[in-house]
Amino acid sequence: DIPVVGGKAPNFTLKGLDGEIHQLSDFEGQAILLNFWGTFCPPCVAETPLLQEYYEKYKEEGFIILGINLNESNVTAQGFVRQFGVTYPILMDKDQVRRQYGVNQFPTTLFIQPDGTIAEIWIGEIKEPQLKPRIERLLAAKG
Numbered sequence: 001d002i003p004v005v006g007g008k009a010p011n012f013t014l015k016g017l018d019g020e021i022h023q024l025s026d027f028e029g030q031a032i033l034l035n036f037w038g039t040f041c042p043p044c045v046a047e048t049p050l051l052q053e054y055y056e057k058y059k060e061e062g063f064i065i066l067g068i069n070l071n072e073s074n075v076t077a078q079g080f081v082r083q084f085g086v087t088y089p090i091l092m093d094k095d096q097v098r099r100q101y102g103v104n105q106f107p108t109t110l111f112i113q114p115d116g117t118i119a120e121i122w123i124g125e126i127k128e129p130q131l132k133p134r135i136e137r138l139l140a141a142k143g
Contacts, residue, residue, distance in 0.1 A: 016092070038071070
């Protein structure tokens, strides 16, 4: 069953570019933005600086972005991360989590509440007017 809005975001385990193993459950209690992306996808590239900016702005408040890279090599992802100064975790997916989440269009971004519930699924590039209020709503749910 693919995840739906109002349902629980299924846990997964992926290796990060940092060499560490990350699980979604590690971030329970935080406001989570799950972003499925690839360097081959122009809108994914276009929204990266905005995501990075909001991560910097809100990370102290318990906001985390997990970038799920779609099937690319570590070298490709590493180069991109350096180029854009990305500091949020990039997790390397080989179609496992993409399939688990039923993601077929890129980028796809899930907004996950601190209790693990999916608040929203956004398909396509996200811009600041859409991003900011959604992050603020997630953070408000932290109580």
